[in-house]
Amino acid sequence: MESLRKSVDKLDDVVLFIERVLLLVSLSMMTVLVTLDVIQRTFSRQVSKTSTLILGLLSSPSPETQKLVTETVGPWLFTVGSLVFLVLAAHSARSFKAEKVKAPTPGFGPSVLWGVGVWLGLAGFIKGLLLVFPSSVPGAQKFALGFMLWSGMLGASVATRQRRHIVLDTVKKKLDEKMGNLFSLIGGVVVFGFCGLLAYLGFVQLHDEFVLWRDGDGVGVFDALPIPRWIVTLCLPVTFGTMAFRFLGAGVRDFVWGPPTGGVDAHGVDMEQLAKEAEQVGKEPA
Numbered sequence: 001m002e003s004l005r006k007s008v009d010k011l012d013d014v015v016l017f018i019e020r021v022l023l024l025v026s027l028s029m030m031t032v033l034v035t036l037d038v039i040q041r042t043f044s045r046q047v048s049k050t051s052t053l054i055l056g057l058l059s060s061p062s063p064e065t066q067k068l069v070t071e072t073v074g075p076w077l078f079t080v081g082s083l084v085f086l087v088l089a090a091h092s093a094r095s096f097k098a099e100k101v102k103a104p105t106p107g108f109g110p111s112v113l114w115g116v117g118v119w120l121g122l123a124g125f126i127k128g129l130l131l132v133f134p135s136s137v138p139g140a141q142k143f144a145l146g147f148m149l150w151s152g153m154l155g156a157s158v159a160t161r162q163r164r165h166i167v168l169d170t171v172k173k174k175l176d177e178k179m180g181n182l183f184s185l186i187g188g189v190v191v192f193g194f195c196g197l198l199a200y201l202g203f204v205q206l207h208d209e210f211v212l213w214r215d216g217d218g219v220g221v222f223d224a225l226p227i228p229r230w231i232v233t234l235c236l237p238v239t240f241g242t243m244a245f246r247f248l249g250a251g252v253r254d255f256v257w258g259p260p261t262g263g264v265d266a267h268g269v270d271m272e273q274l275a276k277e278a279e280q281v282g283k284e285p286a
Contacts, residue, residue, distance in 0.1 A: 005257075008249065015242065016161050023154040030147035037140035040133050043126050050078040086122075087115030139224025146232040153239035160246045181255045188251015195244035202236025209233055 042049070051074025055061055061069070091111035098106050159165050175183055209230035213220030220229050253259075 005253070012161065012246070012249075016158065019154050019158055019161075019242075023151055023158065026147040026151035026154065030144045030151060033137070033140045033144040033147070036129065036133075037137045037144070039126060040129055040137050044130055044134070044136075048074050048078060050074045050081075083115065083119050086119045087112050090114035090118065139222055142222060142224070143227075149232060150235045153235045157239045157242050157246070160243045160250075163250065177258070181258060184254035184259065185251040188247050188249075188254070192244045192248035192251070195240045195247060199237045199240035199244055202233065202240055206230055206233045206237055 047070050051070045054069050094106040094111055209220055213228045
């Protein structure tokens with residue numbers, strides 16, 4: 001029995017590693033896509049937000065004034081403002097680093113060079129982005145939503161593995177150890193059935209989308225790229241199925257060996273580390 005538990009734990013550790021890699025990829029791709037889309041939309045406007053703000057402060061500007069603001073005043077004000085901001089940010093970062101290592105306060109000259117260098121790098125990046133994507137980043141929002149769904153479901157599955165899900169143990173606190181372990185088993189079986197049902201419904205949806213994509217020509221794919229939509233739906237049966245077995249395994253583990261008392265598996269709280277920190281705080285002089 002003990003050897004079986006260790007084998008299952010090793011298998012779950014492998015699954016956890018794969019989930020963390022996929023979670024990192026999903027979060028990174030979602031961040032990159034959203035960032036690129038926002039930058040492209042912001043800097044491809046015919047009238048910048050700076051110019052719009054200036055025109056909003058003026059009362060009934062003439063066409064000549066509007067042209068002057070949109071073509072000259074607004075762009076130059078943003079350019080100078082962003083450059084000053086980056087220079088001050090660079091100086092603040094260098095000052096904070098120097099203070100952290102107890103070094104002398106850095107001079108302002110190098111901070112200017114750092115700020116100008118960062119500004120030139122960002123300006124070149126934005127120009128290149130607008131050159132490659134003059135109208136929009138194709139499919140950025142839809143792909144970002146797909147990665148967000150994957151990251152959310154993977155995060156829920158990882159939280160289940162580490163017992164960081166919400167636990168309502170009001171009833172369990174009033175039970176003795178034996179009945180409490182039995183209560184954990186019953187809870188694990190119930191949640192196993194609920195997650196299993198959601199996994200089944202997700203599989204039905206996945207099957208329908210896969211058949212539609214397989215039998216149709218150019219059907220069931222994203223508009224921007226010919227990527228099947230069922231790849232996004234795949235996360236539902238996979239993660240809900242994994243969570244179902246993890247909840248069941250946690251219930252069985254609590255019933256047979258008792259609930260964990262410390263570490264990352266103890267409902268997300270490392271009780272041993274918490275006790276050590278409390279003891280250390282108690283020893284500190286007032």
